[in-house]
Amino acid sequence: MGEVIVVTSGKGGVGKTTTTANLGTGLAQLGNKVALVDADIGLRNLDVVLGLENRIVYDITDVTGGHCRLRQALIKDKRYEGLFLLPAAQTKDKTSVNPDQMKELCGDLRQEFDYVIIDCPAGIEQGFKNAIAGADRAVVVTTPEVSAVRDADRIVGLLEAAELRDPRLIVNRVRYKMVKAGDMMSIEDIIDILAIDLLGVVPEDEMVVITTNRGEAVICDDRSRSGQAYRNIVRRITGEQVPLLSLEEGGLMNRIRRMIGFK
Amino acid sequence: MDTGRKAPVSHLQDDVEGEENTILIRRTLRSGQKFYYDGNVIVMGDVNPGAEVVATGHVIVMGQMRGMVHAGAEGDESAMVMAFRLLPTQLRIANHITRPPDDEVPPGTFPEVAKIKNGVVTIESYQTGRAAV
Numbered sequence: 539m540g541e542v543i544v545v546t547s548g549k550g551g552v553g554k555t556t557t558t559a560n561l562g563t564g565l566a567q568l569g570n571k572v573a574l575v576d577a578d579i580g581l582r583n584l585d586v587v588l589g590l591e592n593r594i595v596y597d598i599t600d601v602t603g604g605h606c607r608l609r610q611a612l613i614k615d616k617r618y619e620g621l622f623l624l625p626a627a628q629t630k631d632k633t634s635v636n637p638d639q640m641k642e643l644c645g646d647l648r649q650e651f652d653y654v655i656i657d658c659p660a661g662i663e664q665g666f667k668n669a670i671a672g673a674d675r676a677v678v679v680t681t682p683e684v685s686a687v688r689d690a691d692r693i694v695g696l697l698e699a700a701e702l703r704d705p706r707l708i709v710n711r712v713r714y715k716m717v718k719a720g721d722m723m724s725i726e727d728i729i730d731i732l733a734i735d736l737l738g739v740v741p742e743d744e745m746v747v748i749t750t751n752r753g754e755a756v757i758c759d760d761r762s763r764s765g766q767a768y769r770n771i772v773r774r775i776t777g778e779q780v781p782l783l784s785l786e787e788g789g790l791m792n793r794i795r796r797m798i799g800f801k
Numbered sequence: 802m803d804t805g806r807k808a809p810v811s812h813l814q815d816d817v818e819g820e821e822n823t824i825l826i827r828r829t830l831r832s833g834q835k836f837y838y839d840g841n842v843i844v845m846g847d848v849n850p851g852a853e854v855v856a857t858g859h860v861i862v863m864g865q866m867r868g869m870v871h872a873g874a875e876g877d878e879s880a881m882v883m884a885f886r887l888l889p890t891q892l893r894i895a896n897h898i899t900r901p902p903d904d905e906v907p908p909g910t911f912p913e914v915a916k917i918k919n920g921v922v923t924i925e926s927y928q929t930g931r932a933a934v
Contacts, residue, residue: 580833589903591850592891592900592901594891616903628833629835
């Protein structure tokens with residue numbers, strides 16, 4: 539029985555889709571069978587980010603509406619054997635799927651895959667309710683901005699109301715230099731407000747833009763720091779204990795340097 | 802049939818198609834916009850990625866075709882797709898589904914026609930008078 543994880547944020551543009559793509563790719567790299575579900579009906583992006591747009595024949599609404607079998611709608615990734623995408627519909631809207639259908643869909647996917655990762659749309663309306671309906675766990679993505687953190691807080695509240703306990707947090711697009719200069723919220727500030735477990739911190743990285751535009755995942759890039767951050771997050775999802783990358787640069791390393799008198 | 806017009810000149814009859822309805826869309830179709838028509842479709846504008854044009858007959862795009870296009874949607878294998886710039890995410894004719902190769906090809910800079918030839922979807926440059934062959 540696989541696990542269904544929803545990636546959500548409330549606010550748009552914080553990196554839900556990028557995170558979903560990278561977590562899925564990373565889990566597949568480790569040999570897991572992974573299904574990515576794009577729940578952003580009407581504004582689908584995950585297919586574009588994965589470079590699979592031109593392979594779409596059936597989408598999630600065809601599956602829930604009974605127009606095709608689940609297996610027909612799943613698109614196999616170009617690079618990884620165990621990675622599949624269930625694309626959203628582009629010409630319909632969020633009301634074309636309901637939470638009960640999503641629950642059933644997640645139940646079916648769970649039978650076949652080790653991990654099912656759902657890319658939640660921005661907002662807290664129908665699309666959000668659909669996306670979280672079938673999930674076992676939630677990952678909340680935020681950026682170090684007051685608006686994003688405020689929305690994440692709202693989402694954590696809604697997740698709790700939906701009995702999705704203990705969501706875990708990914709702080710995306712962190713600029714260490716700005717944090718150090720006191721111009722950006724620090725991880726500690728964010729944790730202080732949200733009071734949920736930290737799953738990982740992803741630094742701001744140009745490579746994300748470059749790889750995304752190519753339809754690839756940054757996690758495949760061995761040299762990039764964001765790729766490393768995502769690899770660590772993936773290992774944490776699988777249950778490993780991995781120290782935080784953020785502390786290596788922003789905190790721990792500096793603390794050690796300070797301790798040994800470098801700074 | 803419109804009786805007010807002259808019937809096509811007899812020797813041209815084989816080359817003239819007039820039985821189906823044809824519709825003219827005078828704007829650009831954007832992502833999420835889907836257009837279905839029982840007949841031929843002519844778009845005077847672009848079809849952007851994420852937009853869909855589905856016709857039971859031919860599809861002609863007087864602009865860039867970057868979205869999903871399906872000609873002969875009810876199974877007509879003689880349907881074709883023509884565009885000034887034919888760069889679709891996916892191109893379907895009758896029950897054939899094709900997509901551009903993954904290794905990027907330089908974008909076409911001239912009008913092209915896609916149709917089924919010997920059971921495969923073939924794309925060739927458009928030459929006046931030869932499109933319907």
